[in-house]
Amino acid sequence: MEHTGLGGKSIILRLEMNTKEIKFGQVASAIFEAGGDMVAIDVIQSSGDITVRDITITVTDSAHISTVTETVQSLKGVRLVNISDRTFLMHLGGKIETQPKVPIQNRDDLSRVYTPDVARVCAAIQEDPKKAYTLTIKRNTVAVISDGSAVLGLGNIGPYAAMPVMEGKSMLFKQLAGVDSFPICLDTQDTEEIIATIKAIAPAFGGINLEDIASPRCFEIEQRLRDELDVPVFHDDQHGTAVVLYAALINALKVVGKSIDQVKVVVCGIGAAGVACSKILLSAGVGEIIGVDRAGALTRDETYEHPMWQWYAEHTNPNRVQGPLSEVIRGADVFIGLSAGGLLQREDVLSMAEQPIVFAMANPTPEIQPEAVEDIAGVIATGRSDYPNQINNVLCFPGIFRAALDCRATVINEEMKLAAAEAIASAVPADELNASYIIPSVFNQNVVKAIRERVVKAAVVTGVARRVPRE
Ligand SMILES: NC(=O)c1ccc[n+]([C@@H]2O[C@H](COP(=O)([O-])OP(=O)(O)OC[C@H]3O[C@@H](n4cnc5c(N)ncnc54)[C@H](O)[C@@H]3O)[C@@H](O)[C@H]2O)c1
Ligand SMILES: O=C(O)C[C@H](O)C(=O)O
Numbered sequence: 001m002e003h004t005g006l007g008g009k010s011i012i013l014r015l016e017m018n019t020k021e022i023k024f025g026q027v028a029s030a031i032f033e034a035g036g037d038m039v040a041i042d043v044i045q046s047s048g049d050i051t052v053r054d055i056t057i058t059v060t061d062s063a064h065i066s067t068v069t070e071t072v073q074s075l076k077g078v079r080l081v082n083i084s085d086r087t088f089l090m091h092l093g094g095k096i097e098t099q100p101k102v103p104i105q106n107r108d109d110l111s112r113v114y115t116p117d118v119a120r121v122c123a124a125i126q127e128d129p130k131k132a133y134t135l136t137i138k139r140n141t142v143a144v145i146s147d148g149s150a151v152l153g154l155g156n157i158g159p160y161a162a163m164p165v166m167e168g169k170s171m172l173f174k175q176l177a178g179v180d181s182f183p184i185c186l187d188t189q190d191t192e193e194i195i196a197t198i199k200a201i202a203p204a205f206g207g208i209n210l211e212d213i214a215s216p217r218c219f220e221i222e223q224r225l226r227d228e229l230d231v232p233v234f235h236d237d238q239h240g241t242a243v244v245l246y247a248a249l250i251n252a253l254k255v256v257g258k259s260i261d262q263v264k265v266v267v268c269g270i271g272a273a274g275v276a277c278s279k280i281l282l283s284a285g286v287g288e289i290i291g292v293d294r295a296g297a298l299t300r301d302e303t304y305e306h307p308m309w310q311w312y313a314e315h316t317n318p319n320r321v322q323g324p325l326s327e328v329i330r331g332a333d334v335f336i337g338l339s340a341g342g343l344l345q346r347e348d349v350l351s352m353a354e355q356p357i358v359f360a361m362a363n364p365t366p367e368i369q370p371e372a373v374e375d376i377a378g379v380i381a382t383g384r385s386d387y388p389n390q391i392n393n394v395l396c397f398p399g400i401f402r403a404a405l406d407c408r409a410t411v412i413n414e415e416m417k418l419a420a421a422e423a424i425a426s427a428v429p430a431d432e433l434n435a436s437y438i439i440p441s442v443f444n445q446n447v448v449k450a451i452r453e454r455v456v457k458a459a460v461v462t463g464v465a466r467r468v469p470r471e
C-alpha cells in the first residue's frame, strides 16, 4: 500500500457480505459517498450467499478512516471483519527478530556453539567475568525496559500495549547505531520489583535504557540502578529528551538572536522529561525557568509531597510567579511542552515575548499544532517526524549508547550528555541553520558519529571509560 500524498493513506477493509441482503455495488457507492477512493478489491472467499472481500481504500486522514468504517458498519448485510493500514501491517508479528551470526551446518558446528565445547567458554567467563564482554552479546547489547506506565503521551497503558514502542526503539538502536537490544516490558509497576528484576537480568547487557516509566518512580528506579549496577543506566525520557532539547535550544536561540542567560522559559509538564530538561537548562545557564503542571506554576511558596517537585520549586521560578499556564506564559521567550496534547492556545503564544520559541513535544499530539502558530512563532518544533524540527530522543539514545558501549563506560554522566547535545547541535551547519532547520534529521548519518566521538572523549576525560576504542 502506498501513501497517496500529504496526510493521505490507504486502508484495507475486510468485509463479509451476505449477497442476499446487499449487493457489492451498494457497498461501493456507500464508500464513495463517504469520500473513500476505492483502489483495489480482492475476493478472499466466496461460498453460497457469503462473500469476503478485501477493499483497499484511499482516505485523507485518521478521522476519515472512522467516517468510512462507520458508514460500512451501518450497512445491513455487511460485517467489518478487520481493518488494517500500512502501520498495522508493519506490526504484524512484531517488528524485530533474532538472527544467528553463524550458521549451524553440521555436528561439529553444533558442538562448538553449544554443548560440549561451549562449556570451555563458560569456564573462561567464570574465571574472568570481564570476558563476558568479549565472549557474549553483552558488549553490543542494551535492554530497553518499560513498565508501560507513561508510554508516549498515552499514559499508563500497561506492558503489552507498550511493546510496539519498545520494539520501535530496538529497531532504531540497530539501524542508526548498530546496537543490538531487547525490548522488555515488565508486568509490574512496583518500584522495588522493577529494580530487583532489572538487576537480575542485567548480566546479559552492556547497558540499560529505561523507557516510558512514569514519574516520580522513574527517578528512584534510575538512581538506585545507577548506584547498584556497573553498566550505564539511562532513563531515555529524562536524559535523551534533555540532550536533544538543549541541542535544539542552542540552535533556535541563534535563529531568533537571543542568548541563553537572558531568556524566560516556561516548561509545561513537570514529569520525567520536564524535570530533566529543566535541569539541563539550569546547568546551561538559563536564569528564569518556570515549571507548570496540572495545578499551575510550581513555586517555593507551596510545599509539595512529591520530593522532586519540592526540589524543582526551590531551584526555579525566582520571581515566585503563581497561576495557570495562560498567565505564567505571558512575556516568556520559550515554551517547552512535555505534558499532553492541545494544552497551549494561540492566545498564549500571542502573549509571549517577540519571536517566541515554541517546543510542543508531547507525543503523539503536541501541546499545539504547528499550523496554529506558524505565522506568529519565531521557531516551532514538535516531537513528531511529520513536521520540520523533530525534537525527539531518537536523536540521542542510539549515539550515546554506541559511545557508552564502545568505551565500556560505567555510567552516562553529565559531561557525556552535554557533549552529546553539542554534537547534535553542531550537526546543523551554520550556513544552513534557519527556523525550519534547527535540529538534524534522524537520518543524518553524521549525528551518531559526531555523538560517539564527543561522548567517548567526555567519558575518557571524566574517568568513566573502561577502555578506549581504537577508531
Ligand atoms: N519529544 C520527545 O522526545 C519526548 C521525550 C519524552 C517525553 N515526551 C512527551 O512528553 C510527555 C511527558 O512524558 P514524560 O515521560 O515526562 O511523562 P510523565 O508522566 O513523567 O510526565 C507528564 C507530566 O505532565 C503533566 N501533565 C499532564 N497533563 C497536564 C496538564 N493538563 N497540564 C499540566 N501538566 C500536565 C503530568 O502531571 C506529569 O507531571 C509525553 O507526551 C511524552 O510523549 C516527548
Ligand atoms: O518515543 C518517542 O517518540 C519519544 C519519547 O520517548 C516519548 O516517550 O514520547
Ligand SMILES: [Mg+2]
Pocket (backbone or CB within 6 Å): 152, 211, 212, 236, 237
Ligand atoms: Mg519515551
